[in-house]
Amino acid sequence: MKKNIQKSIRISQDIYDVLDKFSGSSFNQKLENFVYRMTKSEPEIEKRIKILEKREQELLRNIDRLRSIETNLNTVKRYMTEVAKMCNNVPLLGQQKLEEVS
Numbered sequence: 001m002k003k004n005i006q007k008s009i010r011i012s013q014d015i016y017d018v019l020d021k022f023s024g025s026s027f028n029q030k031l032e033n034f035v036y037r038m039t040k041s042e043p044e045i046e047k048r049i050k051i052l053e054k055r056e057q058e059l060l061r062n063i064d065r066l067r068s069i070e071t072n073l074n075t076v077k078r079y080m081t082e083v084a085k086m087c088n089n090v091p092l093l094g095q096q097k098l099e100e101v102s
Contacts, residue, residue: 024030
């Protein structure tokens with residue numbers, strides 16, 4: 001036979017509201033259903049947390065890799081800008097030499 005244990009608890013209104021949404025015809029049944037569901041769900045929740053933590057680590061590694069690529073691309077852009085500036089100056093130098101010969 002199931003032994004009933006009588007306990008008095010104090011809870012906040014927020015917790016009461018959560019428990020009150022659970023199925024059951026009385027507060028005791030709602031509390032029991034809540035505890036039972038959470039206890040039964042805990043292994044699955046832990047499993048999902050581990051999967052999400054692993055995914056988070058993968059995403060952080062990808063972010064680091066992409067930041068490195070961005071840094072390299074910015075370096076190439078800076079070099080290309082310098083080369084473009086040099087190329088823009090080349091015709092002026094060539095024109096200047098032609099004018100000196102004339």
